Amino acid sequence: MALMRIVDTGKVFKHPVRCFRCDEAFYFTLRKIAEVQNLACPLCGSNINLADEAYGLVVAKVKEMIGLIDQSSGRLQATNNALR
Numbered sequence: 556m557a558l559m560r561i562v563d564t565g566k567v568f569k570h571p572v573r574c575f576r577c578d579e580a581f582y583f584t585l586r587k588i589a590e591v592q593n594l595a596c597p598l599c600g601s602n603i604n605l606a607d608e609a610y611g612l613v614v615a616k617v618k619e620m621i622g623l624i625d626q627s628s629g630r631l632q633a634t635n636n637a638l639r
């Protein structure tokens with residue numbers, strides 16, 4: 556059915572977030588980066604505190620992307636919300 560084609564782009568697109576302990580970047584979905592304050596590094600398990608100013612730019616950029624996604628899929632989003 557048509558509804559099954561609706562995808563929340565923010566849950567599909569990913570953005571790298573650097574773990575300063577591993578000194579490596581790992582990909583997390585945009586939606587997750589925008590919504591949570593802490594991520595767990597998939598490699599070392601250490602806490603990635605997105606509230607830290609070191610991540611300010613990344614978080615700001617991701618939130619901007621989420622904003623654009625929500626704007627362009629406004630109608631789909633409304634449908635999604637109604638289904639939740």
Ligand SMILES: [Zn+2]
Nearest residue numbers: 574577596599
């Ligand atoms: Zn790590």
